[in-house]
Amino acid sequence: MNDNPVLRIVAKIIIPMILIFGLYVQFHGDFGPGGGFQAGVIFATGFILYGLVFGTDALRSAIPAPILRIVIAGGLLLYVGVGVATLLMGSDFLAYNVLGSTPSGGQHLGIFLVELGVGVTVSAVMITVFLGFAGRNDP
Amino acid sequence: MIFKALVSACVALVILEIIFHRHASFPWESWPGFYALWGFVSLFAIVVVGKRLGRGLKRDEDYYDE
Amino acid sequence: MIGAQLPALQVVIPLLAAPLCLLLYRPFATWLLTVVTSAATLVISTLLLTQVLDSGPIDYTFGGWAAPFGIAYRIDLVNAYVLLIVSAISTVVSVFARLSVAAEIEASNQGIFYTAWLLCLTGLLGIAITGDAFNLFVFLEISSLSSYVLIAMGQDRRALTASYQYLIMGTIGATFILIGVGLLYALTGTLNMADLAERLPAVADTRTARAGFAFLTVGIALKIALFPLHLWLPNAYAYAPSAVSAFLAATATKVAVYALLRFLFSVFGESFSLETMPLAHGLAVLGSVAVLFASLVAIFQHNIKRMLAYSSVAQIGYLTLGISFVSELGLSATILHLFNHALMKGALFLALGCIAWRIGSARLGDFQGLGYRMPWTMGVFLIGGLSLIGIPTTAGFISKWYLVLAALEKGWWPVLVVIVIGSLLAVVYIWRVVEIAYLGKRLEEAPSGEAPLSMLLPACLLALANIYFGIHTELSVGVAHEAAKALFGGL
Amino acid sequence: MMNSLPPGIIILVGALALPLLPRALRAVGALALPIISLAHLILLSDAVSLEVEFAGLSLIPVRVDRLSLIFGYIFHIAAILAALYALHVRNTVEHVTAMFYVGSAIGAVFAGDLVTLFLYWEITALSSVFLIFASRTERSYRAGIRYLIIQVGSGVLLLSGILMHYQDVGSLAFGQLIGAAGSLGDASLGVWLIFLAFGIKCAFPFLHNWLQDAYPQATVTGAVFLSAFTTKLAIYALARGFPGTDALIGIGVVMTLFPIFFAVIENDLRKVLCYSLNNQLGFMVVGIGIGSQMALNGAVAHAFVHILYKGLLFMSMGAVLYRTGTIRASDLGGLYRSMPWTTAFCIVGAMSISAFPLFSGFVAKSLTMSAVVEGYYVWTFVGLLIASAGVMEHSGIKIPYFAFFGQDSGIRCKEAPLHMCLAMGATAVLCITIGWLPGPLYALLPYPTAYEPYADLGHSITQLQLLLFAALAFAVLVRTGLYPPEKASITLDTDWLYRRLAPRWAKGILSSLERIRQSGVNAIHQTGRHLMRWVLHHYGAEGTLARAWPTGSMVLWVAILLGTSLILYYL
Structure with a gap:
């Protein structure tokens, strides 16, 4: 598919849109429908489309495996880290109230960070799964 | 020689029994020479019976190994 | 302050360590992190157990949401006991793992290995600690998924098939559990176990409740590897890396049995699950068949790991027999055997790990x-084997003793006969190994010499534990009794 | 502090430490262990008992009273003598297992409850089998396995009996198990099983054959250990649990009688000793069955002296086997030239076991016989009298005669090694000393006794008559050629039932089934073979049930189980 100009051009046009939509779902999640999980999948779709059209090697050079690994771990760490932070600040695990100056501010920040962690991890895992399957037949 | 010694010892014992008479708990114990006879006959019988038994029960040494 | 947060830390620490492992990725560093983390969970679970012993069950809520709405952890004697088993075994086996894993798994994969190990630990601890039915399912999935990875890393190519089959079966089991939990939720509108226990009696006589019960029991039975749903287990244990076999054999099915106990006794209540439903007899029959059949199969195995795996299936039979008596004595025998079986299987699989390291087979x-x-390694194997048979002064004897007492109390003679025959069959399969190892021809050119101390010491430690808990039974028996009492008393 | 240490534990723990010693010192270590342990036992004050809570049961791992003490002493003495005899052995496994065997036998004697007894009971079985395996021959291996199966079977019976007994009476204490009436008919099933377990170890008739089967296969030194502990432990257990049980009198008389016929024709001299052992156990069992204080004293005294002289006989035959490599009567003879000391010691043992006055057997057996007379058991007395002549025949005459005298086999060998001679000499001195001065032995007996074996001179004379005339009969038989010649052969015993008959029946059944098959009904013949094939097919390494199953069929099982449980739950 690498040599099909229509696909290449369309992909180049819609990939940024997909990514932006992913970010929207991510960050709008605490006000409207959405959230880290969905956003992560949508975000990953952009990369997967890139891999489908331009080849997995191109995708691999865009996001090397060690980076993916770090991102997966980082997202999870962010999530757990928030929980640990609340613990350290003297409250229960994931009791966000203590994070901000006001309880609602704390809730806001806490959910924002936790969802970000989820989104990052999910998208990185999705890309890894795609690479894992797509890479099977590579020499 | 040993056989003769054995026989004389046996005879001596029978004589001794008459001198030191044993207190009898069972009636037969007062019969003179009872234990002597008993010992002789028992062993004789044991060997004879054992011999008979042997005819029925003896097997080659590797009987179980076959 | 920190004391109040222990329940969360119990799960959070390994959960935090897992991504760290992925970041570190170097074999030695990740191994060290795993050991330290396991040791930390061991410390926490010990503290939790003493806390529970001192001042009764502990409740913990997440994010400040009160119990029926948020996720709540509830730790009583039963799960404190299971937490202790899991964390202790993980600590001992992870110390053992370094050289064993180095020999069996490529360096580039070891980072993933330890990450999966920690996730699996997280999942197992989570199942044991949580008081929320859905949360239990989530942790079950975490532990299962990571154990598929662990098993697939075995040297043998068949490890992949074994892991795949386990994946299929495990997923079916998990799905069943999810369906069961879903049905209960539909019926009662709550996922909190304590809450469920309160609301279920009112609706227990509905088809939904019974269907939920059926899905839950069958799903968990699959996870326990109860005969005839054990088919995934022998290969999974046989082809997994040595350390994984030891870890999973000693903990995974134990935790699943715990989940069964929790649902049967705490959520549904023993009068519903074991008296209204004909489950007790079902468990008795399947348990007996498991003991007989699996022990018989074990006798004919050429691969010792597979032999031990079948022996595990038989031991699970004993565990379910204990439940089927529906008595405090039977239940404490089961809980006690959870502990003792972890010790003996741990020792046996670690000994096999040492042997595999030395002779590669x-x-x-x-x-x-x-x-x-x-000699030392085989000594460990021998002690583990004796314990498995149930020779006095080993831990195995204690659990068999209580099991027999429970059967006698109930007057179930056939079950008694099954237990005795099972022990005799265990004598046979352990003897086969002992005969070859001690009376067989000594091969001069064969590799010889002990495994390194870092592998041998954990194995010896577990062997000693088998003897220690065969003589000093205050901890194991005492807690098991109290735990059984607590379960019978409801949540 | 010293008092809280259970007797026997020093030896058990020490046995584990033996391999740590340099190779050459292990035998010495094995000798030192029972000596240290004996010192500890002597320091133990009387009537100590230790109670512990274990797994919710109250156990009494140590109970020291007069009955256990005397067995404790003699077990220690026997262990010291046997260890001295075994100084030349360089096989560590043999030393360790022998000490385990000794330690557990001693522990068992001081066990105050049935669980502890069972524990030690099993260890004696498991450890002693290595003394048989240590011969390292195919035969000894097989005999060892048979021995192990029977001994462990006895343990299983014991455990089952204990469990039932516990269920019945709620106590695990090991005291008198039989009712005051001494009737087994009134006993519960649990007590019956315990009785049977003891009976197997005590080699009751028809349960006896493991003894004659296994002991002759043991090593030279192993047989010395074996002869002392297992069966005497059973005697102790019977004396403790079943004194005055009527059935024991009959059983004992049969035990004294039937082995003597076998002993006449047996060619393996160590096997002759085993039959003789069985016969001697009969005397003790009779004593326990009578159950009066004097009878129990007699049984215990008999066990005490018997351990010594039977050990001595096994040592002398062991020395012969060690030097000549054979123990067949048909191959031996005339060894008194080569082994004069061994010959002398053997004769001391032979005269002791035959109960010549002034030898140890006499002072013990007289007690039992007096008890029989006291209770006026006429037929028992007659039976024991015949048995006494039998003892004279097989142990008093046959053993020394065929090994050391008789027809000269032409074998010329060295005298037994020094340590063996020392061990035999010490034992012989003990046999004679006890015969001369029975006072100290009598003082140790469980019940006080004022018995004087030599008070009635007539008794000594009649006993001498019995023995010497028996010897005379032997001499006459040999002179006239009526005595059956020793031939290389073995004698069938009840082991034939399971070594030959059972397999032959199995074979016979299979072949008749074969015939049936040939005449058209082919199904049955292959049942046996099919069964095995079926078992292998299903359970074998690659059998149906052991195979890696396709995922689909696993899932099928899930579906079946779910369906079944749904149906069951809905019903």
Whole structure:
């Protein structure tokens, strides 16, 4: 598919849109429908489309495996880290109230960070799964 | 020689029994020479019976190994 | 302050360590992190157990949401006991793992290995600690998914198939559990176990409740590897890396049995699950068949790991027999055997791990004269084996003793006969190994010499524990009794 | 502090430490262990008992009273003598297992409850089998396995009996198990099983054959250990649990009688000793069955002296086997030239076991016989009298005669090694000393006794008559050629039932089934073979049930189980 100009051009046009939509779902999640999980999948779709059209090697050079690994771990760490932070600040695990100056501010920040962690991890895992399957037949 | 010694010892014992008479708990114990006879006959019988038994029960040494 | 947060830390610490492991990725560093983390969970679970012993069950809520709405952890004696088993075994086996894993798994994959190990630990601890039915399912999935990865890393190519089959079966089991939990939720509108226990009696006489019960029991039975749903287990244990076999054999099915106990006794209540439903007899029959059949199969195995795996299936039979008596004595025998079986299987699989490290095989034929080539390792195996048979002064005897007492109390003679025959069959399969190892021809050219201390010491430690808990039973029996009492008393 | 240490534990723990010693010192270590342990036992004050809570049961791992003490002493003495005898052995496994065997036998004697007893009971079985395996021959291996199966079977019976007994009476204490009436008919099933377990170890008739089967296969030194502990432990257990049980009198008389016929024709001299052992156990069992204080004293005294002289006989035959490599009567003879000391010691043992006055057997057996007379058991007395002549025949005459005298086999060998001679000499001195001065032995007996074996001179004379005339009969038989010649052969015993008959029946059944098959009904013949094939097919390494199953069929099982449980739950 690498040599099909229509696909290449369309992909180049819609990939940024997909990514932006992913970010929207991510960050709008605490006000409207959405959230880290969905956003992560949508975000990953952009990369997967890139891999489908331009080849997995191109995708691999865009996001090397060690980076993916770090991102997966980082997202999870962010999530757990928030929980640990609340613990350290003297409250229960994931009791966000203590994070901000006001309880609602704390809730806001806490959910924002936790969802970000989820989104990052999910998208990185999705890309890894795609690479894992797509890479099977590579020499 | 040993056989003769054995026989004389046996005879001596029978004589001794008459001198030191044993207190009898069972009636037969007062019969003179009872234990002597008993010992002789028992062993004789044991060997004879054992011999008979042997005819029925003896097997080659590797009987179980076959 | 920190004391109040222990329940969260119990799960959070390994959960935090897992991504760290992925970041570190170097074999030694990740191994060290795993050991430290396991040790930390061991410390926490010990503290939790003493806390529970001192001042009764502990409640913990997440994010400040009160119990029926948020996720709540509830730790009583039963799960404190299971937490202790899991964390202790993980600590001992992870110390053992370094050289064993180094020998069996490529360096580039070891980072993933330890990450999966920590996730699996997180999942197992989570199942044990949580008081929320759905949360239990989530942790079950975490532990299962990571154990598929762990098993697939075995050297043998068959490890992949074994892991795949386990994946299919495990997923079906998990799905069943999810369906069961879903049905209960539909019926009662709550996922909190304590809450469920309160609301279920009112609606227990509905088809939904019974269907939920059926899905839950069958799903968990699959996870326990109860006969005839054990088919995934022998290969999974046989082809997994040595350390994984030891870890999973000693913990995974134990935790699943715990989940069964929790649902039967705490959520549904024993009068519903074991008296209204004909489950007690079902468990008795399947347990007996498991003991007999699996022990018989074990006798004919050439691969010792597979033999032990079948023996595990038989031991699970004993565990379910204990439940089927529906008595405090029977239940404490089961809980006690959870602990003791973890000790003996741990010791046996670690001994096999040492042997695999030295001679690269678990085939019976390669054990010729091993009693002289690796005397300490075979000593550990022997003690583990004796414990498995149930020779007095070993831990195994204690649990068999209580099981027998429970059967006598109930007057179930056939079950008693099954237990005795099972022990005799265990004598046979352990004897096969001992015979080859001690009385077999000594192969001069075969590799000989002990495994390194870092592998041997954990194995010896577990062997000693088998003897220690065969003589000093205050901890194991005492807690098991109290835990059984608590379960019978409801949540 | 010293008092809280259970007797026997020093030896058990020490045995584990033996391999740590340099190779050459292990035998010495094995000798030192029972000596240290004996010192500890002597320091133990009387009537100590230790109670512990274990797994919710109250156990009494140590109970020291007069009955256990005397067995404790003699077990220690026997262990010291046997260890001295075994100084030349360089096989560590043999030393360790022998000490385990000794330690557990001693522990068992001081066990105050049935669980502890069972524990030690099993260890004696498991450890002693290595003394048989240590011969390292195919035959000894097989005999060892048979021995192990029977001994462990006895343990299983014991455990089952204990469990039932516990269920019945709620106590695990090991005291008198039989009712005051001494009737087994009134006993519960649990007590019956315990009785049977003891009976197997005590080699009751028809349960006896493991003894004659296994002991002759043991090593030279192993047989010396074996002869002392297992069966005497059973005697102790019977004396403790079943004194005055009527059935024991009959059983004992049969035990004294039937082995003597076998002993006449047996060619393996160590096997002759085993039959003789069985016969001697009969005397003790009779004593326990009578159950009066004097009878129990007699049984215990008999066990005490018997351990010594039977050990001595096994040592002398062991020395012969060690030097000549054979123990067949048909191959031996005339060894008194080569082994004069061994010959002398053997004769001391032979005269002791035959109960010549002034030898140890006499002072013990007289007690039992007096008890029989006291209770006026006429037929028992007659039976024991015949048995006494039998003892004279097989142990008093046959053993020394065929090994050391008789027809000269032409074998010339060295005298037994020094340590063996020392061990035999010490034992012989003990046999004679006890015969001369029975006072100290009598003082140790469980019940006080004022018995004087030599008070009635007539008794000594009649006993001498019995023995010497028996010897005379032997001499006459040999002179006239009526005595059956020793031939290389073995004698069938009840082991034939399971070594030959059972397999032959199995074979016979299979072949008749074969015939049936040939005449058209082919199904049955292959049942046996099919069964095995079926078992292998299903349970074997690659059998149906052991195979890696396709995922689909696993899932099928899930579906079946779910369906079944749904149906069951809905019903």
